[in-house]
Amino acid sequence: MLIFATRPLSFISSCHFPLQQFCNNTITSMDSSKLFSTMAADHSSSREPLKVESNGEAAISLQEWRGWGTTSTVPSMVTQVVEDLNMLEKNVDAQMVFGGNHGKLSGDFKVQEDKKHRAKYQSLGDSEQKLQFFSARQIACRVLGSKGYLCQKCWLCSGDCMCSKLITCPLWNPMRFWLYMHPKDFLRQNNTGKLLWQVFGVQGATLCLYGITEHEDMMWDALKLAGKDKVWCLYPNKNAPTNSVKDSMAGLSFANVENHPEMADGAHSLNFILIDGTWSNSGAMFSRLKDRYKLMWGEEEIPCITLNTGASLMHKLRPQPSWDRTCTAAAAIGLLDELHDLPNFVSYGLDKQVNALEDAVKVLFETLTIRRLRMGRSITRKQRHNRDIF
Template identity: 55%
Template sequence: MMTMSAAWPGSVALAARSCHSSNCCFNRWLPIPLSRAAAAAAAAASSLCLLRRTRAPPPPCSSNSVLGGEGGGDSMATETIEEGGGRDGEEGEDGEGGEGGNLEIGEKEWEEWGITSSWSTQVPEMVSESVEGLKALRREVDAPIKFGGIGGKLRGPFKEREEKKHKAMYQSLLDSEKKLQFFAARQIGCRLLGSRGYLCHKCWLPLHGDCMCSKILPCFLWRGLRFWLYMHPKDFLRQNNTGKLLWQLFGVEQARLCLFGICEHEESMWKVLQSSGRDMVWCLYPTQNAPSQSVKDINFDGVLGSVEEKFPQVDEKMPVMNVILVDGTWNNSAAMFNRLKDRAIRVWGEGLNTISLAIPSVSVMHKLRTQPSKDRSCTAAAAADLLTELNQLPQLSSLGLHKSAEALNDTLESLLDALTGRRIRTGRSIARTIRASSCHKF
């Protein structure tokens, strides 16, 4: 999901031949569905319960943060996971936490989370290194690794030692690119470990009582179109993330996940994009410095006809129109887009083609959380609107894109029902007001 910010953060320069990945914290939550009376009694009995319901303010940020937010370059050194996977991260519930047992992330587990395709199957190297670092520290500290509380953060004695080591390591990195790599890999690795046994590998919702996999019906998407979900590490395994719905519906080949800051993902994506050519790559993103184009400006002549006639089977050489969806809060997505733009300039000598929606619809997710303006939407809703607009083009009207859009909107409704049902079940308000910086605008 993306959001809008008044000021544009500085871009993150992508050094030639460099890759991006980084390390971050765990998200693991065990919900406590107590009544108000029971919760009050528990709070009176133990001050720990109250501490669990206290959320520390985020670290101050500066405008030159490599994430593009309003945070200093070193703010990531102590940053922990917010509203992520694990124990009801984005829902903001309390959690008992859990203990880290087997600190291994193999290719099978990586694949089970639905984040692999034919072009990306292995666990990123720096993610594995991040986990190895946790294993080494656990042996040194001789204390169990626990997760829990709001945000599913590391807890206990291990947390204190890990944060000191993490901050020292982060500050020792002089190159901003290396810092980003360190941040992203740690974020991804910890979210994976912290979500084990709690979140469904497919829908990223709690396994018990909230899994919506039975309501997700795979849907056909015209093979001449491919989505790229360029996702920020903090949106990875978020229960209310909607970008995940695209590959759950259309498959991991036509809706490919690329994690921001993860070297293997970004390099693999750009290898495909560079091979496709600049005219076959578009980013759905509103730009302030230059007017965005519309779907009418996309030339599908090189795709129409040749897809079905020359390539009856899926083939990487098949001409495909690539559409990049920046999936992160606006403060983060601004730096993500700048990263894409800088890479495009190095690859093609000019910036990235951008399009915006003619009339964005109101996302159903607005029912769950109040948005400051109706044109700020979630990733899946924006993708559905894009498919609808493409279907209105005469040359694409017979390709069933409107059916793909309807299926995406229906699945978004199912996600909304699952999230709403959980809130009702745990006695929380269905709607909540959120900051303008956490909305998405297309």
């Protein structure tokens, strides 16, 4: 999640309505008997341990891996973690079992695996190896633990799949989003970054997992091809000057790209990096981006853009440290919205992409709200601050 100067986004006014009124209308419009008859079953099944069984061995195929929204091959270290889990299962008298919906190991196997992974982590020689191992283990467990439980496209449990409600809209060809995602946000049901590639496609919005070598190399190879003057990070860097969308983009011309669309995926692309992680994790992620940028181009600071966006619709369900921090999808909406206001962008139909992404956020919000109501969970945002946000 990111923090920006406060200005309500257009999608907030178009989607704004009292939460209680929405909940009442939602329940009324549904078959209430069906809603409450499934509540207990859903509440129970969401916590039932998930046992991984695949002829005695867990595995992640290329088809399955790419089904989760990535374009890469299965990362080598993720494969190694899976092989280590299989080996451990053979060597101890316990089966590999995952509990909950975040791919967390449980039971006796968890106790044994926890000892082994801690020992391996301590044996690794440097911080880079430790990060890669941490990321790979998080991702491997989440993928294995989500088999047969989550829809691969929308990351919601199969009974709540919202894929049929989403409307796709190709992203303007010269643009490309990079979703730089923390492993702990991978396969989270309330993650909004996934909406970008669901709406724009994996070429318009590409997933890059933090600490996964294959993903980070893929992203930086593409950024190198585009050139440093076509790379921006949507992040409010307090230690260096940040530019507004207008300051960064108003002087750009796209006649060449429009005349030669086949060049848009290479040297003429406009690349925007969105940091998709909690606010506490985003600092380390941004530092890693800066280090790689300096290594590639020899400059201390990666160009950053700050947006005039405020709280998103998802604030009503997702606890945030303050109301002026926003979700990943809302940051993308804010960028597209501000670009559309610029004379050199107005003819490219970015308003259509804004509307499509706004609708996707609304669908996710409604789906998660209905799920929480059905499970008897609170739909009130937790208050984590006592001061007023203006």
